[in-house]
Amino acid sequence: MEDLTSLSLEEAEKLHKALSKEIEQHNAAYYQKDDPEISDAEYDALMIRLKKLEEAHPDLITQESPTQKVGAAPSRGFGKVQHKMPMLSLDNAFSSDDLREFERRVRRFLGLKPDEDVSFFAEPKIDGLSASLRYENGRFVQGATRGDGREGEDITDNLKTIADIPDELSSESELVPDVFEVRGEVYMPISDFQTLNETQAEKGAKVFANPRNAAAGSLRQLDVKITASRNLRFFAYAWGDASEIPGLTQSEVLARFRDWGFSVNSLSNVCSNMEEAIDAYRKIEELRASLDYDIDGVVFKVNRLDWQERLGFVSRSPRWAIAHKFPAEQATTILREIEIQVGRTGALTPVARLEPVTVGGVVVSNATLHNEDEIQRKDIREGDTVVIQRAGDVIPQIVEVVLDKRPEESKPYEFPTSCPVCGSHAVREKNPTSGKDDAVRRCTGGLVCSAQAVERLKHFVSRNAFDIDGLGAKQIELFYNKDLVKTPVDIFRLEEKDKNSLTRIRNFEGFGEKAVTNLFNAINDRRQIELDRFVYALGIRHVGQGNARLLAKNYLSIDALLETFGPDNPDIGKAYVELLEIDGIGAAVADAVKEFFSEQHNRDLLKDLTSEVDVMAFEAPDDDSPVSGKTVVFTGSLELMTRSEAKAKAENLGAKVSGSVSAKTDYVVAGAKAGSKLAKAESLGVQVLSEQEWLDLISGG
Structure with a gap:
């Protein structure tokens, strides 16, 4: 069984990102396309591995993690x-x-x-x-x-x-x-x-x-x-x-x-x-x-x-x-090829392309190998006969290699040290704390690597981001390759660029006058966007839909985020601590947000973007709950309800439950033997409630 507790925070973050992305892709295949690429058991194995990782590293748990969400967004064929x-x-x-x-x-x-x-x-x-x-x-x-x-x-x-x-x-x-x-x-x-x-x-x-x-x-x-x-x-x-x-x-x-x-x-x-x-x-x-x-x-x-x-x-x-x-099922097949895919963060992910095999009624044709360490540890080679398991445990999808069926001319797989897309060096960074190599090899090409640039643009226009009708993955790749769209800002300047071009988009294969008009109308329809969707579209590391909404809820506008984490803010340390106090925001997310909004090239990008796009300030929905939007801290031994029950009820009513008391705390609910948190609340003048007073408040008593 894999020891996930031994991973450094950085290693765990990268594994979490890779697993989350893979699970989300499978969610879309299952719920939107009705065409799953893996079996239920293989999906369960991925999800359990992610849960175990989050148990070992609780800071990785965010509202956008697949462990916190259900299914995938509906497709566009029916009304919502x-x-x-x-x-x-x-x-x-x-x-x-x-x-x-x-x-x-x-x-x-x-x-x-x-x-x-x-x-x-x-x-x-x-x-x-x-x-x-x-x-x-x-x-x-x-x-x-x-x-x-x-x-x-x-x-x-x-x-x-x-x-x-x-x-x-x-x-x-x-x-x-x-x-x-x-x-x-x-x-x-x-x-x-x-x-x-x-x-x-x-x-x-x-x-x-x-x-x-x-x-x-x-x-x-x-x-x-x-x-x-x-x-x-x-x-x-x-x-x-x-x-x-x-x-x-x-x-x-x-x-x-x-x-x-x-x-x-x-x-x-x-x-x-x-x-x-x-x-x-x-x-x-x-x-x-x-x-x-x-x-x-x-x-x-x-x-x-x-x-x-x-x-x-x-x-x-x-x-x-x-x-x-029910228990796992197994099947044996041949690994035809190990294909390297490059993601938008530059991660090189190996994928096993298999001779299709039916396992419990489901056709399996590929499997994720996670990283080069797994390939080396199991000595997995192209041409090998492998055992595939539809697993309900933290077991790799490829269980083992059938060595007595290995071809005589077989050679160990050599993981590439250069990016298969742009040719740049692909490196494994050293973890500064452990001194160990990162589990993931990454392309150093950055913006010169089309795989990363294109994937970032695909994310920007994806369903839960700008969701521009008619501008999907295929069109992004086309426009990128024709040097029409290299950055998100270029999308909103595409119509103007097309007017001044000798090669008009209407002449591209698959386009025409009407299709181009519809595309430009769809782009212009997205010149106004909600703050949480905008933040999600930026592709900030660790910031998915849930955390994007948390940021929108707490900072209300894009200008506030830029000002709070900008280089001119003398209280940036205090701002970082307040960010960490938001329930659901861990250190990894806080670091990524602070880094993104403080980087000058990102600030320049946002300046260009907001000249083309109106980012609407966040408006909290109306809620009749007396504690909606309030920050609550529970302390001491609760006797009228368990701690879990109290927290769940508060969150269901729209309150934000925090683990620490600050000047922004609205209520501290103190049970028996309340200690330092009660003392801090009293020193800050925060309203302190008994359990019964809290129950009366939320029930309207």
Whole structure:
């Protein structure tokens, strides 16, 4: 098992960046394109490795980390739907011990006594496409995909073609709530999947890799007739926005779903304790091969809804639920080539190109090798026969080399010491603390390296940044190679440059008068942008969407950021400390922000950019919460709630929870035996509240 605790902070930061980027690429392939490049188990292995890295180096945890987010932004083929309540994913367990630890976490959070039982609702984890169905006055009015958890795609008409989804809710026992969002999984039965693929093959059309891909591809058709022709099904298992919850437990609500006409999985049942839950997992696993639908594990939820409410959520997952994945699967294939990719930070990342192999119904054709140390440690060579594992553990994707099948002419792989794109030296820097070589080799070409420049520009126009319609990766590469766009500012001067050029863009292949007009209109439409999107677009190291929003929330304008971290600020040290005090901002992010805004060439770039673009000041959304936007510090031993529960509740109400007291702190909530933080609050005149006073405040009492 990899020892991530031994990595220096710099090594850990670079590994974190590489893993995050790879996971985000796979999220886009899975959620947006319905065409995953790796198996679920391989994806889980990447995510667990990232979680272990963050456990070893907590400062790396930021709101934009894949461990804190769900899925990927919705594609552009359908209208957008804002989820009233986020559609989150689940934490994973891979052993019975993981499940027992989950139960212990639940008990600790709720402060339960040893003799208090915790019952769990167990249900098969369907391998399909998540969907949310909104009913108003009992009628189905809107259906949406999960998307990125906050915003999905409107697929109402497609969902109406599924027989398991009633147009109207009715119940003989009680009234249906005025508003209720039923959530569940759209899937394709295995028998129908096989029939579909046979038909597709006969027509020479696309053959799907597995039932999940077939279901997703069928559901997200712009032509509803195609969706209707496929036998899609739906299992209901959760809910979102609701005017009333028809039950006190998970099992009671699902019984109501059944009354309303939904299909609820017949293998679901209530387990009175964790040992029963573990037995349920084993029984469902035994039945897996006989089912006519794909499952990849079992989900366990705390059955009592009042406890679910108290447990709440953490980042991308509920605290009250967990998914126990089924064991890993392996396959053997041939590594045809090791390809070196150059990222926008100059990192040289080796990728194994494999002879495609099916592992548990998923075709795997490539694997990330992470860095040259891994290649050397395992003596991985081109032409080797390798074992690929769909893993649920912190194990490299290539498990091992089958040495007795190694070709006689095989030679050790030599990692390049020059950039394959620009030819500049590629070096591994020394860590000043440990004296060890950096785990990542980087191109020293900087701006002269087209791979870095182009990738930075692609990031600038990406979906969550400027999101310029018609200016994607392909167009960026074209304009860069034709010397039309070398910096972000050039994008907003492209129209003027085109007018004065002898070679007009309208004459390029794939363009025309209308396409060029649309492109320039799209660019001009983005001359006004929100502050958080602008900051994210800059590509500051460690600053993704979450941290960009934190910076926008706390500094409100781009001018404030430039002034705060500019060379003329005599209180730059104090500004840096205040940046670190923002909950969610670690040392790595703070260093990167300070460095970026203090560099003169970056300041010059921003001056040019803001002459072309209006960066709107951040406006906090209206919120009725009495503590929204307030900074709160909890100290001492809390008796009316656990520390975790108190922090989670405060953050849900829009408060910022800090670990230290300063003049900017609004409230200090002091429990028993409060010490230095209480003393500091009193010396600064910060309002101090007892636990009960805090509860009265947030409840409006």
